[in-house]
Amino acid sequence: MQNRLNEKQQAIIPIAAFAAIGEVDKLKTALHKGLNTGITINELKEILVHIYAYCGFPRSLNAISALMTVLEDRHLKGIADETGREPAPTPQGWNSLTAGSENQTRLVGKPVTGKIFEFSPAIDQFLKSHLFGDLFQRDVLDWSTRELVTISALAAMSGVSSQLKSHYAISLNSGMTIKQLHHFVDILETQCGDTSENSARKILAEFLNTENNQ
Structure with missing residues (x-):
C-alpha cells in the first residue's frame, strides 16, 4: 500500500x-x-x-x-x-452515456441519483456521458x-x-x-x-x- x-x-x-x-x-x-x-x-x-x-x-x-x-x-x-x-482510439460501438454511467458507478461505488438530477436531467446526462464517459475513457x-x-x-x-x-x-x-x-x-x-x-x-x-x- x-x-x-x-x-x-x-x-x-x-x-x-x-x-x-x-x-x-x-x-x-x-x-x-x-x-x-x-x-x-x-x-x-x-x-x-x-x-x-x-x-x-x-x-x-x-x-x-x-x-x-x-x-x-x-x-x-x-x-x-x-x-x-x-x-487510444475510442472503441468501436462506443456509447458515452452507457460507458460513463458504468464508470461513474465504479468510481462512486454505487449508482448516482438524487433530487438535483431529477430536477435537471440534462446535467446528469452530461456528467455521465461527457465527464465520466468521454474524458475518463481517454x-x-x-x-x-x-x-x-x-x-x-x-x-x-x-x-x-x-x-x-x-x-x-x-x-x-x-x-x-x-x-x-x-x-x-x-x-x-x-x-x-x-x-x-x-x-x-x-x-x-x-x-x-x-x-x-x-
Missing part, C-alpha cells in the same frame, strides 16, 4: 491548482517543474483539458496557452521534453491521476467543499490511499500556500470521520 505520492504526482498538485484558479505565472513555474520530473507533454495537455470540467473552458484554455509558452521557452533553451503517447491519464487532478483543482477553488469531499471518496475508489490523501494535503499547503482555500485538510478530516462512523 502506497503511503506517499511519487514525484510526478506531487508535481501535478500545483499544476492543477494554479490552472483552476487562473494563477498563470505560478502555473508556468509549476509546469516547468512538472516537465523536469518527467511528466510528458501529452500528460500535461490531458491534465489541463481535464480541469475544464471543474473550472470551465476559460481557465483550461488559458492554462493550455501557458503550457505552449513554457514549451516554447524550453525549446529555445535546447530542452527536449518527451511528447508521450496519444490516447487513457493518457489513469483514473487515480484524474482524481488527483480533480481534488487539486477543487481544493484551490472556493465554494466547492461538498464536491471536494465527494471526490476524496472517489479518489479512494480509484486507487489512492488515505495516507496519500494526507500527503496530498501536505503538498497542497506547501506548494500552493494561501492560494488554496485552506479547507482541504478540514474537509478531509470531516470525510474520514464520516467514513469511520459508517
Whole structure:
C-alpha cells in the first residue's frame, strides 16, 4: 500500500491548482517543474483539458496557452521534453452515456441519483456521458491521476467543499490511499500556500470521520 505520492504526482498538485484558479505565472513555474520530473507533454495537455470540467473552458484554455509558452521557452533553451503517447482510439460501438454511467458507478461505488438530477436531467446526462464517459475513457491519464487532478483543482477553488469531499471518496475508489490523501494535503499547503482555500485538510478530516462512523 502506497503511503506517499511519487514525484510526478506531487508535481501535478500545483499544476492543477494554479490552472483552476487562473494563477498563470505560478502555473508556468509549476509546469516547468512538472516537465523536469518527467511528466510528458501529452500528460500535461490531458491534465489541463481535464480541469475544464471543474473550472470551465476559460481557465483550461488559458492554462493550455501557458503550457505552449513554457514549451516554447524550453525549446529555445535546447530542452527536449518527451511528447508521450496519444490516447487510444475510442472503441468501436462506443456509447458515452452507457460507458460513463458504468464508470461513474465504479468510481462512486454505487449508482448516482438524487433530487438535483431529477430536477435537471440534462446535467446528469452530461456528467455521465461527457465527464465520466468521454474524458475518463481517454487513457493518457489513469483514473487515480484524474482524481488527483480533480481534488487539486477543487481544493484551490472556493465554494466547492461538498464536491471536494465527494471526490476524496472517489479518489479512494480509484486507487489512492488515505495516507496519500494526507500527503496530498501536505503538498497542497506547501506548494500552493494561501492560494488554496485552506479547507482541504478540514474537509478531509470531516470525510474520514464520516467514513469511520459508517
